[in-house]
Structure formats: C-alpha cells, structure tokens
Amino acid sequence: MKNQPIPRLSLSEEVYQRLQQQIITLTLAPGQKLNDQELAEAFGVSRTPVREALKKLEEEGLVVAKRGSRTNVTRLDATQARQTFPIVATLHALAARLALPLLKAADIEQLRDIHQAFQEAIMQDDAEAALRLDDAFHGLFLTRSQNGQLSETLNRLTPLIRRLEYAQFSRHGHDSMADHEAILAACEKRDAEALVRTTEQNWNGLGRHLVAALEEEETSCDQS
Template sequence: MSRSLLRENAYRWIRDAIVDGTLAPGERLNDAELAEWLGVSRTPVREALTRLEEMGLVRTKPGRYTMVSPLDAHAARAAQTVTAAMHELAVREAVPRLSADDIEAMRAANVHFAAALQADDVDAAITADDEFHGVAVVVSANPALRTVLEQFTPVLRRLERLRFSSLSGRSSVALHERIIALCEARDVEGAATAARENWMSLDEAFELGAAADSPA
C-alpha cells in the first residue's frame, strides 16, 4: 500500500473514531498505540494527527500530550456557518441538474434516516444524512466545495450526534422532505435556502454539547 494511501486511511480511521466517540473528548492519544491498533507504522499516524490538529479535532502540547479535543460549541458554530453556506451552494448548483434518480436517491436516504432515528441508531442516521446531502454535493460537481466540507463537517458532526440521539433530531426528517419538494419543483432559491436553514437548525446540538462539556 502506498504511503499516501496509508496516510489517508490512518487519517480517516482516527477522524471517524473521534467523530463517533470511540475516541472520547479529552482522551490522550499515543501514536505507538494508535499505530498498533490500526496496523500501520507510526509515520502515517503522526501525519494524520497533525492534519486532525489543523481541523481542530486533536489538541497537542509538544513534549506533554496529544489528546482528542474537548467538545467546543464555539468551534462547531464556526463550522456550522461554513458548512451551511457550502450546502446552500451545492443545492443551488445542483437543482438544475438533478435527475429523477437523484431525487429518488434523496427520498430513499431520508426514509433510511427517519428509520434510523426511530430505532435510535445514531450511526445509521449520520450515514443516511450524509447520503441525503451528498446527492447535491456530488451533482454540483464542485471540487472546491467538497474540499471545504471535508475540512469542517467532522467538527460539526461530533455535536450533531448529540442531536440525532435526542427527540429534536426528528425535525430534520421534515426539513429534508421540504428540500426534496423544492428540488423536485426546480425552485433553486427555495431549495438552496431550505438547505441552509437545515444546517443552521442545530442550536439544540450546541446546547447539548455545552452541557456535555460542562463540569459536573
């Protein structure tokens, strides 16, 4: 396996473990232990940790520790603003190009999303939500947009998991249905605005995150 692929895989494995809580906020990270866990050398792990620190998911004090960053509502709000703007742009660019199959893919993803929420399966809900919003991102064919989302979405997803584990997450199903209807009607501005509102509706998650991060 090439070094670049090892580095990318290590980055994605550690990133996903932080986002899904396998590596908990505040947990100390040891590159040798991570390398053994992932079955790779320490070099791609170190490179992955550097990249994750730049994203705000890892915090390092040279010579002292490397740890999973605590939940940070302020950082997540900054990521929310950028992520909402990118999804608004994705929908605006995608709506004129969406096929009937694309619309059906969005509808199917929302059905899976609703079922996952009903079953309290947060991992499946996150996957289905990614599939739903990913349709417009892919159809927009905008690589710059995808790069920005790759940078900021993981920070937001950490807190969004709290929302999807609560009853307030059910409101996202209706928001998705609204986006689908506007896309199907070829209402570019309406769909783009609805997409932005969907991502800006995470205030409950920030409140939950602040509570989770507060000392007992």
Template sequence: MPVPQSRGLVPRSLLRENAYQAIRDAIVDGTLAPGERLSDGELSEWLGVSRTPVREALARLEQAGLVRTRPGRYTIVSPLDVRAVRAAQSVTAAMHELAVREALPNLTGAELDAMRQANARFADALRRDDVDAAIAADDDFHGVPVTASANDAVRTVLEQFTPVLRRLERLRFSSLSGRGSVAQHDQIIALCEAGDVEGAAAATRANWGTLVPLLDTLPTEES
C-alpha cells in the same frame, strides 16, 4: 489510552488516508473521547502501520480541529468547544446551501430518487435509534447535491469541517430533536423537484441550522 481490540485495519496501499479516516471516525463516534491522550505507538499498533502515517494523520486532524498537540508534551482529542463547533456549523451550512444552488438546475430524477431513498433510510434509522446509520443516511442525503454541484472547493471545505459537526450530530440524532429532519429533508426534495432554487437553498440552510440549539449545551473554553 484504551484502543479498540481489532488490529491491522489499514491496507498498506492507503496508509495515510485510511489512518486519518480510522482515527477521525473513532473520535467522531466517541471511541476516542474528548480530552483523551493519544499515543503514537498505541495508534500504530491498533492500525497495524508505522508511526509515520499516524503522525501525518494527527497533523491533519489538528488542522480539522479534532485533536490538539503540544510538541514534546502530549496529543489529545479536542474537547467539544462551542466556538469551534459554531464556526464549523456556519461554514458547513453555507457550503451545503451553495451546493444546492449549483446542483439544482441540473438535478436529475435519479438524483432526487437517491435523496428520497436516503431520507427513508434516515427515518428508519431514527426509529431504530441507530445513530451511526442515521448519520450515514444523512451524509448520503446531503451528498447528492454536493456531488451534483461538481464543485471541488465545496467538497474540500466540507471534508475539513463536517467531522467537527458529526460529534454534535450524534447528540441530536440520539434524541427527539433529530426527528424533525425527516420532514425538512422531504421539504428540500419537494422544492428541488419544483425547481425552486431560493426555497431549496433556504430550506437546506434551515436544516443545518437545527444544530444551533445544541451549541448552548457545549462548554466555551477560556482562551
């Protein structure tokens, strides 16, 4: 498999977590393409770690639906499959809606400002066609109510399912279909500022629902 040229990216103090994050991010950004075979040895060389944290990372990535393993045969990057992505979209939308419901009664002016700033960065990234920056800003925007909700269960579920959606979001933010999210974010902020829990929750779910049309472009795998 082709691997990035940089080596030794993972600090020794955080081998397991950073190995997981590095491989996950390479899958999400397309460096490691759907269907590509993954070699423990090549990943270890790229990250500058032993095979143990790499194998542990691959096991976590399999649970997240990003890789598939056939013991003794191969490990590959999972193809983008409509059923897996649809499930991830449904769960993720519900978790973000719940986060807004729980965060809104106590959402501060500073947190609303943080959402506005993130949305401004998001809009700027879309204008520059910078998909990575758009995804990072979108993460920051939605991360404000997730953090403010102080619900560890929500965060845990999102950490598992969001990476599956990130590959789909790269398609959305690289096209005109992602531009409407800026206005949707503004609406969410306005509803939060007005204290409209039901409105803000519904607007958040609708925002995540904009991924649904892209699901029709994905293949449905035969069982």
C-alpha cells in the same frame, strides 16, 4: 491508452481515516489522550504513519498536541460549532442551488429513497446509519453541483460538527426529517429559492439546537 494502476492508500492515510472516523463517532472520546506507540501497535504499523496521521488530524482541529509530545482528542467546543454551522449551512445551500438545474427525476427519486432509509434509522436510534444517510442525502447535491471546491471545503469542516451530532443524537436526531421533506418538495417543484431556504434552515436549525445543548452541558460542568 493504457490504464494507470490505482494506488493503494498509504499507511498514514489509512490510519488517518480510521482515527478520524473513531473521533467523529466518539469512539475516541473528547479529551482522550492518544499514545502514538499504543496506536501503532493497535493498527499493526510503525509509529511514523501514526504520527503523520495525527499531524493531519491536528491541522483539521480534531486533535491537539501539547508540550511533551502529549496528544489529545479535541474537546467539543460550543464557540467553534457556533462559528462553523453557518458556514456549512451556506455552502450546502449553494451546492443545492447549483445542483437543482442538473437534477434528473432519478436523482430526486434517489433522494427520496435515501430519506426513507434515513427516517428508518432515526426511528431505530441508529446514529451511525442516520448520519451516514444524511451525508448521502446532502452529498448528492454536492456531486450534482460539480464544484470540487465546495466538496473540499465541506469535507474539511464537517468533522468539526459531526462529533456534536453524535453526542446529541438521542436529543435531536428527529430534527432533520421535516427539513428533508421540505427540501424534497422544493426539488420536485424546481423552486430554487425554497430549496436554498430550507437547506439553510436544516443546517442552521440543527446548529442552534446542538450548540445550545453543548452550552448547557458546559454550564452544568462549570457549576459542578
């Protein structure tokens, strides 16, 4: 059978991915105004793919369009984060449960290698590398779970909380190391209940810390 050519990303998809990454990593700050003409010039494209990308980002809750064609990066929202983290925790725990019977020794070894690199990134205060490795760690369970709906849902929800992790990395970047160790231990013992429990603990514990820090900042801003 003749292979079909692999399509290149459309311009709007490429612009979308770049803007999403800049929003998640806080390169584009919460509340920052986005001008489609300026973005088009920066990316070397017309305004149409930029507008299409901004529309998709608006549907994801990462930007908000206001009257008069003003578009701003969505501000960090403690309420949204408080609602999102338990869902993310539950879905990652389900992925881990589904994946465990399918994990091979090589998978567990790969998880340990990722965790080692994750620890090194944490110690070097490299937020971007640490969070990329955290994605890889939990992403292996998603891949082995063989459940596309789980991956699709988490891909939609994760950007909403990932910005908060970047914003608070210096205060809470070390929180996940012990949880990852517990997750690895549960995998090695093939203990499904412990794996589910520690995975939920990892995400819910992080959520509580990050939401509390954001609420503290919001209170401070309201009083100033």
